[in-house]
Amino acid sequence: MIEVKNLVRAFKSGDRTIKPVNDVSFELEQGTLASIVGKSGSGKSTLLSLLGALDKPTSGDVVVNGVSLAGMPDGKLTEYRRRDIGFVFQQFNLIPNLSALDNVMLPMEFAGIRKSARSQRARELLEQVQLDPDKHVRRINRLSGGEQQRVAIARALANEPKLILADEPTGNLDEQTGEHIIELLSSLSRDHNTTILVVTHDRSLANKTDRRFRLQQGKLTEEPARNRPAVPAAV
Amino acid sequence: MSVLARSVGNAFRNKVRTAAVVAVLAVAIGLALAMLVANQAVGAKVQELNASVGTVLTVNPAGGQGFEGGGEPLTSEQAATAAGVPNVTAVVGTKALRLRNAAEAAAQAAAGQTGGPGGGQGGPGGQSTTTLTTSLTAAVDAGSLGNRNQAGDGTTGSTGATQPARTLPITATGIGAEVDSTGKALELMEGTGLGDYAADSAKALLGTTLAEKNNLKVGSTFTINSKTFTVAGLFDAGTTFGNNALYVTLPAAQTLAELPGELSTMIVTVNSMENVDSTKTALQSALGTDKADVTQGQRNLETAVSSLDSVKNISLVAFIAALGTAGLIILLIMVMLVRERRREIGVLKAIGAPNRTIGLQFVLEALVLVALGSVVGAAIASFASGSIASALVSSSTGTTTATAGQRGPGLAGAAGGFPGGVPGQGGPFGGASQLLTSVTASASPGVIAAGIAAVFGVAIIGALVPALLTARIRPIEVLRGE
Structure with a gap:
């Protein structure tokens, strides 16, 4: 379970203070597939970076399975990211001089998994995201945008994280592959009890999530999902 | 892919730059090794001169x-x-x-x-x-x-x-x-x-x-x-x-x-x-x-030995300076690479890479460059060390040799001519100038190995600074530009 408590991230810009995340609070049960929608620059990526311990909040706290991230030392935060978090970045952020397979194997290497085991799992994951086997050993910079996105998704799944944070995971995919990725994420949350929080502009994707949030000027509100009525995000 | 394999791959990421870095390193390392070889050769010659003259x-x-x-x-x-x-x-x-x-x-x-x-x-x-x-x-x-x-x-x-x-x-x-x-x-x-x-x-x-x-x-x-x-x-x-x-x-x-x-x-x-x-x-x-x-x-030879000692000291200083230069080159190159790859370091941190793994990756990458530079540098040293040693000795001992030459032949004549003194007296005296110019610098494997070990030691120190810098890069760098 993820609890977000009065989360604030403020930046100084001259005399002004900007708060892309301003007093955000919500809870997500384990295994929930949730989405955040909002305009560009509304703070969606900043919120994801706070949840994924890439950045530290100005105030507030994120509690994951009862463990607070506030005040956690950097080494523990690294361990948290390695063990519990899977990122899918908007710009993929793959290592360009490595192959697709090597990129997927990287998080497993950091987790200390043996080479043969991580190689096998990496191949399975790349097959799950429908990357052609002959492209597994191809360098990232020789893959198309859509293929790179699938490799990024496979990398996020590598260590079987409890929480997947995905920034526009279907943004560069054709409709058919996008549908497949949505199915994959749904089955992960359903069958593997993985919590997935997706930032998207894709209405069809947002409509398929269990819970939908809208971030506007740093404030988060929950939208009615499927048959549920609209309620404030902060409970 | 292991950290070492990734480091080797990174070292060859930009082949033109790698070639340029290796060339610059090779010059510095080659100079360092040549100076070390010259230092050893001159040291051996000083020992030989001291042993030949004694304290008589x-x-x-x-x-x-x-x-x-x-x-x-x-x-x-x-x-x-x-x-x-x-x-x-x-x-x-x-x-x-x-x-x-x-x-x-x-x-x-x-x-x-x-x-x-x-x-x-x-x-x-x-x-x-x-x-x-x-x-x-x-x-x-x-x-x-x-x-x-x-x-x-x-x-x-x-x-x-x-x-x-x-x-x-x-x-x-x-x-x-x-x-x-x-x-x-x-x-x-x-x-x-x-x-x-x-x-x-x-x-x-x-x-x-x-x-x-x-x-x-x-x-x-x-x-x-x-x-x-x-x-x-x-x-x-x-x-x-x-x-x-x-x-x-x-x-x-x-x-x-x-x-x-x-x-x-x-x-x-x-x-x-x-x-x-x-x-x-x-x-x-x-x-x-x-x-x-x-x-x-040994008065004349003592002056010569003193001169050779100067050459030895100069070559030692030059060796240390060239070694320091190689270390500085590595430091600057690696700092540049760390700055250039801030986002990539952020990615590695975001997916759970510990600081020591990232630091080690950069140190190993530096050592790959140094290894390449050492190979080329050793080749340069093996060809150039003899000339460099001769140039150092002849430039530094020119005056001394001339001085020794003025007196040397006279003494040799005294020994060699009939009215002269006693047999063998002219040997170590008259041969001073020849002894000075007969410094032979050959790049022995032992000296080259010792020099390369010193280069690697300095390179590790040079690479540690940028490696430690990677620890200060925050994972949020991954989102730079997004």
Whole structure:
């Protein structure tokens, strides 16, 4: 379970203070597939970076399975990211001089998994995201945008994280592959009890999530999902 | 893919840049290795020079040297005085005799050639030498130089058409220990030494060419005046002049000369190079400036050694500077790479890479570049080290060599010419300039390996700084530009 408590991230810009995340609070049960929608620059990526311990909040706290991230030392935060978090970045952020397979194997290497085991799992994951086997050993910079996105998704799944944070995971995919990725994420949350929080502009994707949030000027509100009525995000 | 494999891959990410970095590193590393090789070569040469010269002082009668000059002869009492001077470890007295073949001496006497100034066949001066007859024949022909040197008027070119061919005398030296007249141990080719050098024995050591000329072997006999001597051993002095000589015990020489207690020279050994100067002064003071001349055989070479020491120091400083440059190049390159890959480092941190893994990756990448630079640098050093060492030595010792050259040939002439002193004296003196220019720098595997180890040590230090910088990069860098 993820609890977000009065989360604030403020930046100084001259005399002004900007708060892309301003007093955000919500809870997500384990295994929930949730989405955040909002305009560009509304703070969606900043919120994801706070949840994924890439950045530290100005105030507030994120509690994951009862463990607070506030005040956690950097080494523990690294361990948290390695063990519990899977990122899918908007710009993929793959290592360009490595192959697709090597990129997927990287998080497993950091987790200390043996080479043969991580190689096998990496191949399975790349097959799950429908990357052609002959492209597994191809360098990232020789893959198309859509293929790179699938490799990024496979990398996020590598260590079987409890929480997947995905920034526009279907943004560069054709409709058919996008549908497949949505199915994959749904089955992960359903069958593997993985919590997935997706930032998207894709209405069809947002409509398929269990819970939908809208971030506007740093404030988060929950939208009615499927048959549920609209309620404030902060409970 | 392991950290090492990733580091190797990263090192070749931009091939043009890698080639440029390796080229710059290779120059710095090559220079460092060449300087190390030069340093080792010069160090070895200094050791060789020190070993060849030793710590010997030579005492001659004041105003005299060998068969030249005048003054009063040295005595055994003065040897005892010299032995009491601080830092003196040994005093060996010598007594030089000049031997003439008995038959030739008789023939020349009959021809009336003995009346030259300064003692005729005894040569000009000859303040402490005595001319005796022997059954031996000199192994060296007089030639033009011998005839000129033995001319009755003592000037050049006056050989006289009616005079019979002259022969050179043989130098016999009485010695108080098994050393030659420069204090170096005799190199015996056959036989044994003279045993008790303090005894008036009838044993002698002959130069190899002198023995060959007279068909003598170990155990053969010959005469000096009317006394029969047995050949106890054959020595090789290394020169034709030096091998036309013989050694007997000091008391035997003094008895032959009928001058008991008289010495031609004293060879004084000092306990260390550092004490040579002070001991020379003390010895001169103890013996009296009007009684004895104390000379330091290695004076010229000491200047040369000092010069070589400067080269050694310069090469060491240059080695350290080149090493530091290589380290600085690595530092700057790696700092540049860390700055360039901030986002990638952020990605690695975002997916859970510990700081030490990222740091290690950058250190290994630096070492890959250094390894490549070392290979090329070692090749450069193996080709250039000889030239660099020669250039360093010749530029630094040019003045010294000139100085040594002015005095060196004079001393060599004194030893090599007929009226000169004692066999072998010219060797280490006259060869100073040749010794200086004969520094051979060869890039031995051991020196290259030691140099490369030092380069790697510096490279690790240079790479650690940027590696530590990676720890300060926050994972949020991954979102830069998004």
